[in-house]
Amino acid sequence: MSTIGQVIRCKAAILWKPGAPFSIEEVEVAPPKAKEVRIKVVATGLCGTEMKVLGSKHLDLLYPTILGHEGAGIVESIGEGVSTVKPGDKVITLFLPQCGECTSCLNSEGNFCIQFKQSKTQLMSDGTSRFTCKGKSIYHFGNTSTFCEYTVIKEISVAKIDAVAPLEKVCLISCGFSTGFGAAINTAKVTPGSTCAVFGLGGVGLSVVMGCKAAGAARIIGVDVNKEKFKKAQELGATECLNPQDLKKPIQEVLFDMTDAGIDFCFEAIGNLDVLAAALASCNESYGVCVVVGVLPASVQLKISGQLFFSGRSLKGSVFGGWKSRQHIPKLVADYMAEKLNLDPLITHTLNLDKINEAVELMKTGKCIRCILLL
Secondary structure (H helix, E strand, O other): OOOOOOOEEEEEEEEOOOOOOOEEEEEEEOOOOOOEEEEEEEEEEOOHHHHHHHOOOOOOOOOOEOOOOEEEEEEEEEOOOOOOOOOOOEEEEOOOOOOOOOHHHHOOOOOOOHHHHHHHHOOOOOOOOOEEEOOEEEEOOOOOOOOEOEEEEEHHHEEEOOOOOOHHHHHHHHOHHHHHHHHHHHHHOOOOOOEEEEEOOOHHHHHHHHHHHHOOOOEEEEEOOOHHHHHHHHHOOOOEEEOHHHOOOOHHHHHHHHHOOOEOEEEEOOOOHHHHHHHHHOEOOOOOEEEEOOOOOOOOOOOOOOHHHHOOOEEEEOOHHHOOHHHHHHHHHHHHHOOOOOOHHHOOEEEEHHHHHHHHHHHHHOOOOOEEEEO
16 A cells, blocks of 8 residues: 555654663654655664764753664655655665755855755754654654654655665665765865875774775774774775784874875864864875864864964865765765775674664774664
8 A cells, every 4th residue: 555645654763862862763754844864764863963863961852853864765755855765765865965056066066065954953944843752742863764664854855876785785875885985085085195094993984094095095094992992993905004003102103103194184083173183184294285084073162273284284074975965876876886985894783773772882982983773
């Protein structure tokens, strides 16, 4: 029986309040309104962003909410005026929309679509939610809410992809892989023969390593306090790895000693202010570039000596690896299908959605790079 135009009852992982575990509940998902798409979510990654939400009681989020933003699925139905996807299409969900009309979308170097800011309301454009549980409205998250068997997303946050793409793999292109890989390729513009340092070797950091290798970097130094991540990093392109806790001098001094003049391209892929300061100080004084890839806490101010910039270093922000989401993501999927990209090493665990709290514990151990949740 067709579900088009009907309310769908399905399972979702709800976060009822800050600090609570996920709760698997039956929810009602309303049909899509104008310019919206309802998607059957097939696979979604548990990203570091969700881990930060779970670990903090101070983030500016509204509860109860359905998290999840690294997803892939199949279009179930479309609202009035939707023209770029149709029921049955395979799609990737995009936390970063591409409206195609704002100054950022129209600028060839920009990708931070102004419509992203609307997601902070955790509601759809009309100010309402498409999710209900136990008679209570449930807030959306990150334009996507993929920890639900069905979700409703704006058309500008959906990218149609290859019909034979394996959704349990390419869902990583929805966030983690694209964010890291693009930070090296697009934001830093890593040059052949250069020296790079990647601070943080989680899923995003390892994707940065892959981007540096693809760009032709001669030396890629991985930095992490978890030595268990070093083997994987070296398999993906890191030429050497350092644990700051094993060093007798600050990491920036060690990196200067190793390279004589500092690092050409540094990447902070954790979201830690102290690590960012060390990464910036590790850059070559004259032309070194430090890229902020991790999500930094909004409530804390960054304190950096102005002297670090006097000689020519630069500090750059990056969101979603600089990709224009709807435009570039289908091409990245095509590259994966053509075996130009390898996502498989980033996926260490696969569980069903109802095991999401187990996935959280796996991430906490540091032994899990990415856990894919199947719905």
